[in-house]
Amino acid sequence: MHTVDLEVVLRGVDFIRRAGPSLAVSGVEYDSRRVRDGSLFVAFRGGTTDGNRFIPQAVAQGARAIVTDSSAGFDAATAYSEVAVIEVAHGRRALAALAANFFEHPEAQLKLSGVTGTNGKTTTAFLLEAMLRHQGRTTVLAGTIEYHAAGRVFPAPHTTPESRDLLELFREGVNGGATEAVMEVSSHALDQQRVSGLHFDVAIFTNLTRDHLDYHGSMENYFAAKRKLFDGSTGPPPRAAILNRDDPYGAMLEEAAGSELLYTYGLEQGDFHADSLRMEPSGMHFIMVTPHGKVPVSTRLTGGVNVYNLLAAGAAAIARGLTIEQVASGAASLDYVPGRFQAVDCGQNFAVVVDYAHTDDALRNIIAVARAFVTEKGGRVITMFGCGGDRDRTKRPLMGRAAGEGSDGVVLTSDNPRGEDPLAIIDEVLPGLRGTSAMVIVEPDRRRAIALAIAQARQNDLVLLAGKGHEKTQTIGRQVIPFDDVAIARQVLQGGEKNE
Numbered sequence: 001m002h003t004v005d006l007e008v009v010l011r012g013v014d015f016i017r018r019a020g021p022s023l024a025v026s027g028v029e030y031d032s033r034r035v036r037d038g039s040l041f042v043a044f045r046g047g048t049t050d051g052n053r054f055i056p057q058a059v060a061q062g063a064r065a066i067v068t069d070s071s072a073g074f075d076a077a078t079a080y081s082e083v084a085v086i087e088v089a090h091g092r093r094a095l096a097a098l099a100a101n102f103f104e105h106p107e108a109q110l111k112l113s114g115v116t117g118t119n120g121k122t123t124t125a126f127l128l129e130a131m132l133r134h135q136g137r138t139t140v141l142a143g144t145i146e147y148h149a150a151g152r153v154f155p156a157p158h159t160t161p162e163s164r165d166l167l168e169l170f171r172e173g174v175n176g177g178a179t180e181a182v183m184e185v186s187s188h189a190l191d192q193q194r195v196s197g198l199h200f201d202v203a204i205f206t207n208l209t210r211d212h213l214d215y216h217g218s219m220e221n222y223f224a225a226k227r228k229l230f231d232g233s234t235g236p237p238p239r240a241a242i243l244n245r246d247d248p249y250g251a252m253l254e255e256a257a258g259s260e261l262l263y264t265y266g267l268e269q270g271d272f273h274a275d276s277l278r279m280e281p282s283g284m285h286f287i288m289v290t291p292h293g294k295v296p297v298s299t300r301l302t303g304g305v306n307v308y309n310l311l312a313a314g315a316a317a318i319a320r321g322l323t324i325e326q327v328a329s330g331a332a333s334l335d336y337v338p339g340r341f342q343a344v345d346c347g348q349n350f351a352v353v354v355d356y357a358h359t360d361d362a363l364r365n366i367i368a369v370a371r372a373f374v375t376e377k378g379g380r381v382i383t384m385f386g387c388g389g390d391r392d393r394t395k396r397p398l399m400g401r402a403a404g405e406g407s408d409g410v411v412l413t414s415d416n417p418r419g420e421d422p423l424a425i426i427d428e429v430l431p432g433l434r435g436t437s438a439m440v441i442v443e444p445d446r447r448r449a450i451a452l453a454i455a456q457a458r459q460n461d462l463v464l465l466a467g468k469g470h471e472k473t474q475t476i477g478r479q480v481i482p483f484d485d486v487a488i489a490r491q492v493l494q495g496g497e498k499n500e
């Protein structure tokens, strides 16, 4: 068993007071359920629960050391005489430092690239990782869809993992020979110090739109959270900053950024931009104009927003030492990003696309992308979607309207109804569809809805299966059942779908 001396684990951690013995610990955990014999348990106050409540449970499971951000927690924990107890001012920040020490600083052996912004983080991170891997570099990826460590793939519970889990992933990667890590950095993560102590070599800013305002309160707070990655307030500023010049906040960051290397990008302006853009159903082609020359880029990704993602990833890859030709061949190597306008092709004469758009804005945008494909050949857009239960109800009619206005046909179904009656959710979507010219079919069973949407399609049409994207489950009541839009669409297209 890997054990580390408590004094080593505490290196660089500012603590208020401590009590109890000095000993060795066999793990650093913030989730009491994962505490094992010999663990150090970090108890901090989160948004909904207070980890300090779980100190007795952690001790019962064998915790040897408790780090707490509460003086009451400290006093309670010192009742266990054989347990080391340390009080810190900020639990999450301490967790990052403790875990980095415990996992023996894998972050110092990786060149880190971070992607932040409202939209495009997952895609840009996937693209950058693909470019680096295509040149034979061994990588770690942390983001919404999945985590990668030196070729192994893990499911992703959070876009940006808690610091401890990120450092464990880095350790896995470094043990497997990784030299690079690419990660999505959500604004929650910045706010919660999940990336505290990490030194980013490259930081990318995509854009900032009104999203997550429920959490951050105002655009100013939201921007302030994102800005931390660039201005050096959470650690040294990144060596290279990659900023979207077409976004007003990106332009503001140009002034704040303290980086040695600064690349801007934009559709038509910036150090990296696109020339002679051509979009086809099978992908896009353009000339990437860079400070190091021009290079033709062909990609299977499609849609205008992906030009931005390619430019951002390309600029970051150059900052990481690739040539423009290597950027182009890396871009061509990525077939798709799971659930991001992902085509399901079984040789049929119409397109089936899975995308995880699940807000009215995202739906409107993605349907417009779909429309651009079918227009030339006179095809139609058939959109299947649903609205989640136990979540924001105001968006239901808005999503109905977005789908109805953009599509020729709509199949209205379920998308994680959770504790609500699927038909009641559908009833709240329908008013938005009224008054649009789309033909509407209601089928609450999502599997049947996929089959129905595909059955409507004629040559040159596009069937958009929206809402789930890469997700692999459907939550009905309290049950989480396996569900995969891509797999079901494939079964339907191959004629294997039985009507149950």
Ligand SMILES: Nc1ncnc2c1ncn2[C@@H]1O[C@H](COP(=O)(O)OP(=O)(O)O)[C@@H](O)[C@H]1O
Binding pocket: 117, 118, 119, 120, 121, 122, 123, 124, 144, 184, 206, 207, 305, 306, 308, 309, 340, 341, 355, 356, 357, 362, 365, 366
């Ligand atoms: N650069 C971009 N600018 C604006 N919208 C984008 C961009 N990239 C992707 N999108 C849209 O946002 C959705 C989410 O993309 P994704 O790459 O998963 O971003 P994130 O990880 O930031 O949520 C996509 O389905 C697409 O419709």
Ligand SMILES: [Mg+2]
Binding pocket: 121, 122, 143, 144, 145, 159, 184
């Ligand atoms: Mg993401």
